[in-house]
Amino acid sequence: MTAVANSTLLAPQEQAEAGLWRRMLHYLFLQREVEERLERRLYRQGKILGGVYVGRGQEAICVGSGLAAEPDDFLYPCHRDLGLYFVRGIHPRQVFAQYMGRVGGLTRGRDGNMHMGDLGHRIVAIISAMAASIPVAAGTAMALKFQRSRNIVFNYFGDGATSRGDWHEGINLASVQKTPLVLICNNNQYAYSTPLDKQMACAHVVDRAPGYGIPSEIVDGNDCVAVHEAALRAAGHARMGLGPYMIECKTFRMTGHSAHDGADYVPKHLWNEWAEKDPVIRMERRLLDRCYASRGDIDELYAGIRAEVDEAIAWAEASPYPDPSTLEQGVYEESR
Amino acid sequence: MTAVANSTLLAPQEQAEAGLWRRMLHYLFLQREVEERLERRLYRQGKILGGVYVGRGQEAICVGSGLAAEPDDFLYPCHRDLGLYFVRGIHPRQVFAQYMGRVGGLTRGRDGNMHMGDLGHRIVAIISAMAASIPVAAGTAMALKFQRSRNIVFNYFGDGATSRGDWHEGINLASVQKTPLVLICNNNQYAYSTPLDKQMACAHVVDRAPGYGIPSEIVDGNDCVAVHEAALRAAGHARMGLGPYMIECKTFRMTGHSAHDGADYVPKHLWNEWAEKDPVIRMERRLLDRCYASRGDIDELYAGIRAEVDEAIAWAEASPYPDPSTLEQGVYEESR
Amino acid sequence: MQATYLEAIRQGLQEEMERDPSVFLLGEDIGVYGGAFKVTAGLLDRFGPERVVDTPISESAIVGAAIGASYAGMRPVAEIQFADFITCGFDQIVNFAAKCRYRWGAPAPLVVRAPSGGGIHGGPFHSQNPEAWFVHTPGLKVVQPATAYDAKGLLKAAIRDNDPVIFFEHKALYRKVKGEIPAGDYTVPLGKAKVFREGRDISVITYGAMVHVADEAADILAKDGISLEIVDLRTLLPIDEETILASVKKTSKAIVLHEATLTGGIGGEISARITEKAFEWLDGPVVRLAAPDTPVPYSPTLEEAFLPNAMKLVEKARALARY
Amino acid sequence: MQATYLEAIRQGLQEEMERDPSVFLLGEDIGVYGGAFKVTAGLLDRFGPERVVDTPISESAIVGAAIGASYAGMRPVAEIQFADFITCGFDQIVNFAAKCRYRWGAPAPLVVRAPSGGGIHGGPFHSQNPEAWFVHTPGLKVVQPATAYDAKGLLKAAIRDNDPVIFFEHKALYRKVKGEIPAGDYTVPLGKAKVFREGRDISVITYGAMVHVADEAADILAKDGISLEIVDLRTLLPIDEETILASVKKTSKAIVLHEATLTGGIGGEISARITEKAFEWLDGPVVRLAAPDTPVPYSPTLEEAFLPNAMKLVEKARALARY
C-alpha cells in the first residue's frame, strides 16, 4: 500500500494500528492470492505434481499470530499456514518454486508443498505426520528457556492433529517444563473428510488445556485482529516464563482437504455461512470502517500483490529442476 | 475363611456385604503374600532372574475393581495388578511359575513377571511399553459394543503411563466411539523415580477426563470398598452404553519401582504416612468393626493363604524350565 | 472380469466382509470419503458405520484397537492412510501384535493395509517403502502384491490368516495395473512366491511395482538374447526360499530388485540366503538394484533418478550376463 | 585408567558436558535416579536440572524435544530407558530427525542412547536389538561399541557429530567389560570398523556383545588351528565396507555374527556387500549366525538357546573351515 488517504490525520496510536492492519491485509491477501494460483491454476495446469494444501478462509490465523511474533521467535507452521512464511520474509518466488519442485524452492526440490522451512528465518519445516512438530517445538522452547532467551516458540496445528499421541506428549512435556510455547489450533472442523465429532468427544480443543495445567482461550479465527490480540496475550504469558498457552481459533477450511478433493462431504450450507466470515473481506471492512484505507488503496494493494505474484510464478517456472546428479547429496554432513 | 463367628446373625444385605468384604480381604492378602514372597524372598534368593514389580500398598485398586467386573468382562491389568489374576481364578502356582520362567507359568517361560494373560479368562497381557494396552482395550471395547455384548472392558494404568501418546490416542478413540471402557488409574505418585510434578502439570489425572468428554471421579485407592463402589458406578455407566468412565485411585507404592530399587528418592515421611493407610489393615478393620469377622477368622484366613502360597511355590519350583527345543514354536500359527 | 489392482482390493474387502461378519475396517477417512485412494469407496453404504469405522488421526490407536478387537473375536482390517505413517503405530505393530502369540498364545488375526511406494511425486512422506522393518520383526507376516489377481487373493488370505499381516499396496499400481479376476472366491496363499516370467539366464527376485519394471527390462533384454526369470515374492515374510533357490539354481545368476532404499533393505536378506544356500550354483555375485540411500525426493528429476527402473535393471543385467 | 563400559560412557557424557555447554541430557529417571542402569549417576548434581532433564514417559516427546533443542543450537543426548521402547519414538527418529538435513538443510545433531541386547533375563521387551531398523533409515548414523575404550570414544564422536546418531549400548556389557581408558580427551571416529583380532582363516564380522563371543570362539578355534579374524564394526551405519572387504579378501571366508534376529538383520546387508564386492575372493559362502526369528524369550533355558554364543560360532566356523 503505497499511500493512504488520511494517514496524516491519525493519532499516533491509530497510526500504529492502521499500519498493523494494513500489513495484516497485505499478508492475508498475499496468502490468498498465492494459494489461489497454486490450487486453482498451477495445479490444474499440471504444473504442480504433488499435493496442494491451502489455508483458504483461515489466513487470519497465521497472519494475525505471525505478526505477534518477534523476529527471533521460532515458528512451527502447519500445512495451512503459508502466511507465516511471508510474514517472516520468505519470497513468493521461493514458495512457487517449492511447489513446482525447482531448485529455487526452499527445499531445492527435495520436498514439496508446505514441507518447507528455513532455520535462518527460524521457521521449522513440518513433516507429514500430523502433530509431530509439537514435541519438536517443545524442545526448541525448552532450549530457549535454558538459554535464558527472551524468544519463544509458536506452534500451529489443526483440530485433527490433536488426536495424535505426539500432540499429547509434546504439550505435556512443554507444560511440565514450563516452556515458552504458544500453541495455536486452527479448528477448521474437519480433518480431511472427518468432522469434529468423529475426532473428539469434547466440545472444544481447549477443553484439553486444563489437563496440562495451561491457560487457553477461544478466538474467532476469521478475525485477524482478534487472533493477533490473543497471540500477544499468549506470547506475553510465554515470554514472562509462565509456560505454554493455548489458543483455539474457530474457523473453516473453504476448500477441499487438498487440491484433488471436492469436499462433497461438507454440508452445502456451511460454505455460504463461512463465506460471510471471510477473513480478507473482514479485514478490508475494518480498514474501510476506520478510514485506515480507501477502496482505492486496497485495490492498489491487491494489484501490486498480483503483479508480484505473476512475477514470482514466472521466476519459479524459470528456476530449473534439480540436477539429478545431486540426488545423493546432503543426506549427511559429509555427503554435501 | 472357613467359618465366621456371627454370620447367622446378619441381615441378608449385611450377609452379602460381609461375603464381599471377606472376599476382598482374601484377595488383598493373597496378593500381598504372593508379592511378599516374590519380591522379598524368591528374588533375593536368586530364584527370579528378571524384574519383579509389585503392588504393595495398592492392592485395593485391582481387588476392589476386579470384584466389580463380571466374569466375561475383559481385564487389562497393568504391572501392579496381580490381584486381578486371582480374582479371575488364576492360581498362585501359575504366577510363581511365571516369575521363575517355568513351563507352569501363564506364558510357559516365554515372558516374565506381570507380562501374562489368558484369553480364556479374558485377561490380556500387557507389553512393557506403558499405556500400550489402552488403544488395545479400546478396540476390545469397540468390538463388544459392535457385538451388542453386555460385557465391558476394565483397563488399568499408572500415573506415569498417562504421559504416553498411546494413553491419549486410546482414550480419545474410545470416547469418540463411546465404547464400554472403564479406565482405572492407580496414581501412586511416582513413575519409577519420577514424581508427579515432573510428569504432569495438572493436579489430578482426572483433570484430563473433560478433554475426552468422559465422566470421572477420584477415589481413595487404599480403600477397597470405596474403589469397588466407584468401579460399580463406572461399570454401570459403561454397560449402559454411555461410554468410557475414568477413576483415579490415589495411592502410594510401598516399595521401590522394582525389586532392585531401594527408592531412596522417596521422602522418608511418606512411607510412614502411607503405611497408616495400608489397604489390608483397613479391610481387616472394616470386617472387625462390623463384626463380619473375628481376629481368629482373619488369622485363619491368612494361615490358609500362607499354606496355599507355600504349596504354590513348591509346585512352581517343581515345574520344569521350558525345553529349549521348543524355542521356535508358536511364533506363527504354523509354527506350533 | 477385468479389474484394476485397486478394484481387486476393494472386491477382496467386500467379499470377506460379506462372508464373515467379524471382518470390519477401521482407518482415517475410509468411510464417508472412501479412503484417500478410494479403495473403500462404497463400503460404508453397504456395511454401515460399525463395520467401516472412520477414526481420528491416531495410527497407534488404529493398530491397537485392531489388536484389541481381534481378542474379542473380530477380524479387523486397519488402513494406514499412507505407509509412511505406519511409523506412528510402530510400537503396536512390532511389540504388541507381533509378539502376543509367542508370549502368551493370544493370536492377533488382523490386517494392516498400507499404500506404499513412490512414483506419484509424493515426496519424502508419501512415497516410502517401509517393508524391511517389518520383515525384521518375527511374528508378523508381510505381503506386497504386484498384480490385481494377487492383490485380491492375497488380501483374502491375509484376512483369513490367524497372524498379523502387514499388507503393502503399491499406490502407483492402484489404477495402472489391471488383470483378469475369476468370478468366484479364491485366495492366494501367503508365503508362496511365484515365477512371474520364466527365463534362463538371470533370476530377478523382486516384488510389488518392481515386478513390472523387471518385466519391461526382460522385454528389452530378450532382444539382446538375455533371458530373465522373474520371481515375484508376493509374501516378504515368511520368505519363500524354496522358489527363490529353485530359480537361482536354474539360472545361476541373480539380481535382487526393490524400490526401497538399498542399505538394510530386504535385498540383503535375499542375497545372503542365496549365497548361503546356493553358493555352488552361482556363476556370479548376487547383485542388488534398489533406490539409493536417501529420503524419497519430491522433484520429478530427482524422483526419477531415485527410483529403480527398467533401464537401470537392463544395465545391471547386462553386466551380470557378461560376468 | 581402568573403566567399565558403563563408566566409560558416563565419562564421555560428563566430559562432553564440561567441554560444551550446549550438550545436555534428557530422558526418564536419568536425573535424581541416575538412570535405570545408573549411567548418568552423579550428573544431575554436577550439572543441574536444566542439563540433566528428567522427563515424563514420552519417548516420542523425548526424541522430538531433542530435535527441537538441536534447532536452537543445543546438542541433546536423549536416553531411551530400554532400546525396546525406541519404537515409541520411532516416527520422530526415522521421519523427523533422519530426513531434515536432506529435505531442508536443517541438521539435527543429537544422540539417542539406548541400552539394547539380551542376556540379562529381561524377556521380550527388555532385550531387543533393534539396530537393523535404523540401519535401513538414510540420514541416521548407528553405533554400537563393544569395548570401554570405544564406548567413550564413539560417544564423544557421536555428540560432536552433526547428524543424528542412534547409540546402542549393550546392556550386558555395562559392568562386564572393562578396559584401559586414556586420561585425556579422545574420540573414535564414526564410520570406521576395527580389526579387533587378527587372523588368517575366517573373518567374523560382528559388533557389540558378539565381539566378545567371537573372541571366545577364536580362542577355542585357535586350538584346532583355525584362525579367526574379528572385525568389530563399531558403526553400523554408515558401514565401513573397506575394512570388511579388506579382511574378507585376506581370509577368503566370512561369517557375519549378530545378536539380533536373523531375518532382515544387518547380517544380510553385510553378506550381500561381501558377495557383491569380493565374490572372486570367496572360498565359501558367507555364513550368518544370529538369533532365531522369535521374540527374545524370558526363561533361562530359552534365552540361552536363543542367543548366539561361542560354541554356536565354533560350529559354524568349523563347518566353514572345512568347506
Ligand SMILES: Cc1ncc(C[n+]2csc(CCOP(=O)(O)OP(=O)(O)O)c2C)c(N)n1
Ligand atoms: C500421522 C498422520 N496420519 C495421517 C495423515 C494424513 N493427513 C494429512 S492432513 C490430514 C488431516 C489433518 O487434519 P487437521 O489436523 O484438522 O488439519 P487441517 O487439514 O484440517 O488443517 C490427514 C488425515 C497425516 N498427515 N499424518
Ligand SMILES: Cc1ncc(C[n+]2csc(CCOP(=O)(O)OP(=O)(O)O)c2C)c(N)n1
Ligand atoms: C514406553 C515405556 N517407557 C519406559 C518404560 C520403563 N518403565 C517401566 S515402569 C515405568 C514407570 C511407570 O510408572 P506408572 O505408570 O506410574 O506405573 P507405576 O510403576 O508407578 O505403577 C517406566 C518408566 C516403559 N515400561 N515403557
Ligand SMILES: [Mg+2]
Ligand atoms: Mg482441521
Ligand SMILES: [Mg+2]
Ligand atoms: Mg506410578
